[in-house]
Structures are given as structure tokens and as C-alpha cells.
Amino acid sequence: MGMEIKTIGVLTSGGDAPGMNAAIRAVVRTAINKGMRVLGIRRGYSGLLTGDAFEMNLRSVSDIIQRGGTILYTARCPEFTTEEGQDRAVKMCKELGIDGLVVIGGDGSFRGARDLSVKGIPCIGIPGTIDNDIAATEYSIGFDTALNTVLQSVDRIRDTSQSHDRCSVVEVMGRGAGYIALHSGIACGALSVLVPEVPYDFQRDIVDKMKKTLKAGKQHFVIIVAEGVGHTQELTKRIEEATGITSRLTVLGYVQRGGVPTARERIMASRLGYRAVELLANGIGNRVVGLQRDEIVDYDIVEALKMVKHFDIDLYKMANVISL
Numbered sequence: 001m002g003m004e005i006k007t008i009g010v011l012t013s014g015g016d017a018p019g020m021n022a023a024i025r026a027v028v029r030t031a032i033n034k035g036m037r038v039l040g041i042r043r044g045y046s047g048l049l050t051g052d053a054f055e056m057n058l059r060s061v062s063d064i065i066q067r068g069g070t071i072l073y074t075a076r077c078p079e080f081t082t083e084e085g086q087d088r089a090v091k092m093c094k095e096l097g098i099d100g101l102v103v104i105g106g107d108g109s110f111r112g113a114r115d116l117s118v119k120g121i122p123c124i125g126i127p128g129t130i131d132n133d134i135a136a137t138e139y140s141i142g143f144d145t146a147l148n149t150v151l152q153s154v155d156r157i158r159d160t161s162q163s164h165d166r167c168s169v170v171e172v173m174g175r176g177a178g179y180i181a182l183h184s185g186i187a188c189g190a191l192s193v194l195v196p197e198v199p200y201d202f203q204r205d206i207v208d209k210m211k212k213t214l215k216a217g218k219q220h221f222v223i224i225v226a227e228g229v230g231h232t233q234e235l236t237k238r239i240e241e242a243t244g245i246t247s248r249l250t251v252l253g254y255v256q257r258g259g260v261p262t263a264r265e266r267i268m269a270s271r272l273g274y275r276a277v278e279l280l281a282n283g284i285g286n287r288v289v290g291l292q293r294d295e296i297v298d299y300d301i302v303e304a305l306k307m308v309k310h311f312d313i314d315l316y317k318m319a320n321v322i323s324l
């Protein structure tokens with residue numbers, strides 16, 4: 001790229017995630033320590049269209065590392081998916097004096113960043129979504145905190161499930177991906193984990209497992225279902241009818257999107273934010289930063305968007321063996 005980047009913008013886009021503030025903090029602190037100016041853009045790409053920007057300094061990001069949500073707010077901005085909207089965003093960047101942009105969000109946000117890059121605004125994507133469904137990275141900001149929120153909630157549900165000898169079906173988030181379901185299912189010791197990536201057989205994967213373990217003395221059950229599988233109310237009813245065990249559904253919903261970021265979350269977000277600014281400071285744009293085998297990596301944004309994330313079927317099989 002070679003271009004001298006002196007002023008950067010930073011925004012959060014798409015679904016918010018705990019840890020985004022830690023990333024914003026790392027971006028601001030790293031940039032200012034490299035002699036750059038930082039403009040915070042509010043409400044994702046819509047902030048670029050409305051010019052909702054403000055200068056940030058070292059103190060702008062004090063006392064936020066421990067807070068969920070995003071101090072820059074986030075939004076979905078359909079207008080930005082149009083050529084006209086993007087051209088307006090580029091014009092606004094020029095008016096604001098922004099030479100480079102850090103976008104914290106998911107795949108959709110990265111597509112927007114790609115389009116801006118093509119139009120001459122160097123962008124770096126930082127993966128931020130609790131779904132952890134971004135192919136270019138093993139970790140996206142929000143995932144660890146969401147897992148721990150599910151854990152705390154399911155541990156509570158276990159108490160009442162045990163007291164009543166019940167089957168508790170718990171629906172978790174993930175849009176179209178089963179990463180929260182798989183990892184929380186293992187951590188919670190769920191009897192079965194249902195994910196959109198792997199078709200399941202109601203009789204074999206649920207009813208037979210419950211009956212088999214009942215005989216072995218198991219008295220209550222937790223089943224984790226990713227929201228992408230769907231029909232959890234009906235599934236819960238079918239389980240009760242098929243097994244005679246009282247079954248109750250809990251849809252965890254938006255508690256998974258908030259909360260105090262975990263230590264791993266804050267460290268990951270800080271490392272990703274730091275690398276994003278290092279790239280821009282070296283005049284490098286159009287990249288996505290990520291984690292691969294505990295190393296911070298970066299990929300060309302177009303390449304990153306072409307990558308396909310492979311569901312860990314071995315981990316899925318393990319989950320279903322150790323739950324019996």
C-alpha cells in the first residue's frame with residue numbers, strides 16, 4: 001500500500017459482542033501511541049453516512065475494557081450495501097480526513113470493508129461476533145464470553161432440572177452456525193448437542209440416548225440446540241411425548257450478547273486491535289486479522305471472505321460420546 005496513514009476511523013458493525021470495547025481501546029491506544037489521530041464512528045456504517053464521528057484520545061477508552069457492548073454503538077445499515085451508499089461513505093471519509101478504517105464486526109461488515117477498500121479507503125477487519133462463524137479466524141470477539149454466559153445459565157437450569165427429574169432443552173444463539181452450541185454443550189455436559197451443520201436423528205440422538213442413560217441411572221437431562229436448527233418448542237414437546245419425561249425449553253436469547261468480557265476475551269480483543277493498527281501504521285490495508293493456533297494472523301480481505309469454515313466433526317463426535 002505504501003500510503004501514509006495518519007488519521008484512522010474505528011467502528012463497530014453488525015451484532016454487538018462483549019469484548020468489542022477492549023478492541024476499540026486497543027485500537028485507540030495503539031494508534032495514538034504511533035502518532036496517529038483516531039475518529040470514533042458511531043453506529044457502524046450508518047455513522048459514515050451521517051458523519052457521526054468524534055475525535056478519540058487515550059482517555060476516551062478509560063474504564064471500558066471490563067464493559068460489554070460497544071461505546072461506539074452498532075447498527076445494521078442496508079443503505080451501505082448499495083454503490084451509492086458506499087460512494088457517500090467514501091466521500092465522508094475524505095471530508096473527515098480518514099486515511100484508513102478499522103471495522104470490528106462479522107462477515108457482513110467485512111464485505112462492507114472490502115467494498116470500501118476497493119474504493120480507496122484502506123480497511124482492516126477485526127472479527128467480532130459471538131457466533132464465531134468467521135472462516136479466517138479460529139476466534140472472533142464475543143465467543144468466549146458468550147460461552148461462559150451459556151455455562152452460567154445452564155448450570156442454573158441444571159439445579160431445577162435435577163430437582164424435578166426433567167429434560168431441559170436450551171436454545172442458544174449462533175444465527176446459522178453451531179459453534180456456541182457445540183462448545184457450550186461440551187462445557188455443560190449436555191446429553192445431546194444439535195447443530196445446523198450436522199443432521200440429527202430424533203430417535204437415535206435423543207430418545208434412545210435418554211432411555212439408555214435412564215437405565216444407567218441418569219435422572220435428568222440437558223439438551224443444547226443451536227437456534228439455526230429451529231422448532232425447539234415443538235422438539236421439546238416431542239421429547240416429552242416420546243420419553244414420558246417432563247421437558248422444558250429455555251431460549252437464552254440476548255443474555256448471550258452482553259456481560260462482562262472474560263479474561264480471554266479482553267486479551268484476544270487487545271491483540272487483534274493492536275495488530276490491526278500495526279498494519280495500517282505500515283501503510284497496509286485491505287486485510288482481516290485473526291487467530292490461528294494462538295498466533296495473530298492477517299489475510300487479504302477478499303481471500304478471507306472466500307474461506308470456508310469447517311465444522312469440527314471430531315469434536316462433535318466426542319461431545320456425543322462423553323455425554324453418555
Ligand code: ADP
Nearest residue numbers: 014015076077080081105106107108109111112
Ligand atoms: P455481521 O457483520 O455481524 O455479519 P451483518 O451481516 O448484519 O452483520 O452486516 C452488518 C452491516 O455490514 C450491514 O448492515 C451492512 O451495512 C454491511 N454489509 C453487510 N453485507 C454487506 C455487503 N455484501 N456489502 C456491503 N456491505 C455489507
Ligand code: F6P
Nearest residue numbers: 015129130131173174175227257
Ligand atoms: O450474529 C450474532 C447474533 O447474536 C446471532 O447469534 C443472532 O442470530 C443474531 O445476532 C440476532 O440478530 P439481531 O441482534 O439483529 O436480532
